[in-house]
Amino acid sequence: MNKYQFFNRDLSWLSFNERVLLEARDPDVPLMERFRFLSIYSSNLDEFYRVRVPAYNRKNATVPERQMLDQISATVRAQQNMFGETITRMLIPALKEKNIEFLYNKPIPEFLSDNITAHFFNRMAGHLHVVDLDADDTFFPANNKLYKCVVTASGFYVINIPSDKVSRFLHLTHESKSYTILIEDIISFKLDYILPGAVIAGDYNFKLTRDASLNIVENEAEDPADVIEKELSRRDKGKATRFLYDECMPEQDLHLLRKYLKLKKATLVAGSRYHHMKELSSLPLHLPGFEYKPFVALNGLPGNAGVALFDRIATQDILLHPPYQSYDAILRFFNEASLSRDVSEIYVTMYRIANDSGIAHALINASKNKKKVVVLVELKARFDEANNIRWSKAMKAAGVKIVYSENSLKVHAKIALVKQHGKDRPLMGLFSTGNFNEITSGIYTDHVLLTADQLLLAEMERLFAILIQGK
Numbered sequence: 001m002n003k004y005q006f007f008n009r010d011l012s013w014l015s016f017n018e019r020v021l022l023e024a025r026d027p028d029v030p031l032m033e034r035f036r037f038l039s040i041y042s043s044n045l046d047e048f049y050r051v052r053v054p055a056y057n058r059k060n061a062t063v064p065e066r067q068m069l070d071q072i073s074a075t076v077r078a079q080q081n082m083f084g085e086t087i088t089r090m091l092i093p094a095l096k097e098k099n100i101e102f103l104y105n106k107p108i109p110e111f112l113s114d115n116i117t118a119h120f121f122n123r124m125a126g127h128l129h130v131v132d133l134d135a136d137d138t139f140f141p142a143n144n145k146l147y148k149c150v151v152t153a154s155g156f157y158v159i160n161i162p163s164d165k166v167s168r169f170l171h172l173t174h175e176s177k178s179y180t181i182l183i184e185d186i187i188s189f190k191l192d193y194i195l196p197g198a199v200i201a202g203d204y205n206f207k208l209t210r211d212a213s214l215n216i217v218e219n220e221a222e223d224p225a226d227v228i229e230k231e232l233s234r235r236d237k238g239k240a241t242r243f244l245y246d247e248c249m250p251e252q253d254l255h256l257l258r259k260y261l262k263l264k265k266a267t268l269v270a271g272s273r274y275h276h277m278k279e280l281s282s283l284p285l286h287l288p289g290f291e292y293k294p295f296v297a298l299n300g301l302p303g304n305a306g307v308a309l310f311d312r313i314a315t316q317d318i319l320l321h322p323p324y325q326s327y328d329a330i331l332r333f334f335n336e337a338s339l340s341r342d343v344s345e346i347y348v349t350m351y352r353i354a355n356d357s358g359i360a361h362a363l364i365n366a367s368k369n370k371k372k373v374v375v376l377v378e379l380k381a382r383f384d385e386a387n388n389i390r391w392s393k394a395m396k397a398a399g400v401k402i403v404y405s406e407n408s409l410k411v412h413a414k415i416a417l418v419k420q421h422g423k424d425r426p427l428m429g430l431f432s433t434g435n436f437n438e439i440t441s442g443i444y445t446d447h448v449l450l451t452a453d454q455l456l457l458a459e460m461e462r463l464f465a466i467l468i469q470g471k
Helices: 009-023 031-051 053-057 063-097 110-127 183-189 224-235 251-261 277-282 309-315 328-339 358-368 385-397 454-469
Strands: 100-103 130-132 146-152 155-161 169-174 177-182 200-210 240-246 267-271 318-320 343-350 372-377 401-403 414-420 427-432 448-451
Touching (some): 031 053, 031 200, 031 277, 053 063, 053 240, 063 100, 063 267, 110 183, 146 183, 146 251, 155 183, 169 183, 200 251, 224 385, 240 251, 309 448, 318 328, 343 358, 372 454
Parallel strands (some): 240 267
Antiparallel strands (some): 146 200, 169 177, 343 414, 414 427
16 A cells, blocks of 8 residues: 555545535525525536546446445535535525525415416427427437426426526516526426326426547647547537436336436436526526625736836736736736737737637737737637637637647646847746636636746747747
8 A cells, every 4th residue: 555645636626616515505605696606516516527427437447436436426415415405494595584485396386377377488488399208219418408307197208498598597576575486397387288188297307417528639630620629519429427317206217217318327316306506696686785796806007007018027027916906917918019019929828718808819910910929729628629719710810820739738838928129128928827818817816927037938938949849
């Protein structure tokens, strides 16, 4: 046995996610923020089953790996119980004190019937797809989408729950009291219309999570972006890694549903009636005191805004701490570089690019302004691959030289190097712990160093040579 014992990385990650869950249990946290922590916990767990669990379900998984999967399942079950207790015993009672009735595992009152029926026909009905599993053996549940299994005397039906098309929650007011209803319960309420004449034994919600791994094989004759793009089209068709179902579903019905869906390998996870709870972040709860006050970032560059940022950096280093300080200085760094007549070359690594990236736009314009611009785009940034490919193509079309990391490497470095002519200190640079992404910069805590330290930047220059030229 090794002298040092290490805690399994996946159990460690689950412990981290439990800390997120514990924030939702803290009565000092505003109520809507507590629901958001439940949302974050749920979203994190979805990704965990897409990214980490598939390795334990391989055909050649070792005995210790299979035992670890049992530990993971037990840990998740305990956390799911805590999740359910948090929402039913803590948050829903807190809402009730504010005259808001969250109909969670509760029947829909008759006095809301007309409004709910109107919402069903006006907003939901056109998005519903009913599948008779006895008549259709081609049904393929999409990744992380919600479904309702309806068990009738004549067979099994599956109905999609269209939370990607309409709001997951309906908020109604009746006699000065507010009611929040989940759309899966509205579907249950209207099953007599959806399946007329059917003798319904029960209806149960479920969700599948699929393996998100990409099988990337390098081919010198093919553009890496095209290779990854082809793989992305297959991602949502990966093997099922988690089958999340209603724990109230009878064992026999569960067995039959798994058989219908051909789910031999997926890890079974018993849950409550409701799944995909990352959508709790969209709950329409905006009463005073329910949320933190909007945070206003401090100005990271106090003083005369008319002084060029590069002139400031030339005299002293600038250390910024977003989101506590504004990200504007980082945007200004790239904007000044794109326009300055003194700048001849710009080198950048980009890991997770914003959907509408001001930095990418600045780099495109720098290229149009006849500057040499080289950008290493990391195409293997998980779940951001498609957006990174889109931006790499847009920059390439504008004349930016785009390079990609080798298949065996994933470049997490967030650095930028600017070369100037006619300056005593010709190199300007930026080191960051976080992505060059002005959207996520308002969420995650990071540190950004703007510097003209020629020794540091000479080392950065050598790093770019290795990343771009492989030498």
